[in-house]
Amino acid sequence: MGYLMGLVHKDEGSAFGVTFPDLPGCFSAADRLDDILANAIEAVGLYLDDQPVPVFRGLDALKSDSSVASDLAEGAFLIAVPVLVSDQTIVRTNVTFERGVLRAIDDAAQIRKLTRSAFLAEAAKREIAGR
Numbered sequence: 212m213g214y215l216m217g218l219v220h221k222d223e224g225s226a227f228g229v230t231f232p233d234l235p236g237c238f239s240a241a242d243r244l245d246d247i248l249a250n251a252i253e254a255v256g257l258y259l260d261d262q263p264v265p266v267f268r269g270l271d272a273l274k275s276d277s278s279v280a281s282d283l284a285e286g287a288f289l290i291a292v293p294v295l296v297s298d299q300t301i302v303r304t305n306v307t308f309e310r311g312v313l314r315a316i317d318d319a320a321q322i323r324k325l326t327r328s329a330f331l332a333e334a335a336k337r338e339i340a341g342r
Contacts, residue, residue, distance in 0.1 A: 213264070213267065213293075213294045214267070214291045214292060214293055214294065215231060215233060215234070215255060215267045215291075215292045215294050216231070216232070216233070216267070216268070216270060216273050216289050216290070216291060216292070217229040217230070217231050217239070217247075217251050217289065217290045217291075217292045218230050218231070218232060218279060218282055218283075218287050218288075218289060219247060219287060219288050219289070219290055220282065220286075220287045221286070221287075226240045226241060226242045227240060227241045227242070227243075227244065227247050228240050229241075229247060229250070229251045229254070229290070229292075231251075231255065231258075231292075232268070232273060232276060232278070232279055233265065233267045233268055233273075234255065234258055234259075234265075236258075237254055237255060237258040238254065239251045239253070239254035239255075245341075247290065248290060248292065248340055248341045249340035249341065251290065251292045252292055252293060252295055252339070252340050255292055255294055255295075256294075256295050256296060256297055259294070259296050260296070260297055264294060264296055267294075270289070273289065293339050293340075295336065295339065306331075316330060316331065
């Protein structure tokens with residue numbers, strides 16, 4: 212998993228907007244600050260669906276970009292967005308849990324009518340997104 216820098220803008224009376232200088236045309240928005248990251252992750256994943264992931268510039272390179280520097284000077288700020296690209300290839304892995312935690316996982320998965328694997332995958336995605 213890599214990271215992409217998002218540029219967050221907020222005008223008075225509007226939602227937070229996120230643009231991605233390294234992904235022209237990719238945009239996200241959120242009404243609440245707490246939702247910016249999760250929405251940005253989703254937007255990037257959808258944008259990159261079925262295409263190769265480009266090489267993203269680092270923080271220093273972005274800050275030296277005159278357009279980004281101008282936005283930052285006007286009050287925008289940068290966030291690091293984890294790049295979670297959908298890949299339908301299933302990979303089997305072995306993980307170790309304390310027995311009580313595994314029982315709790317299985318109980319929670321059963322209540323939600325999910326397999327253990329599906330439950331863990333969704334929980335991991337939420338955790339990465341900060342939800």
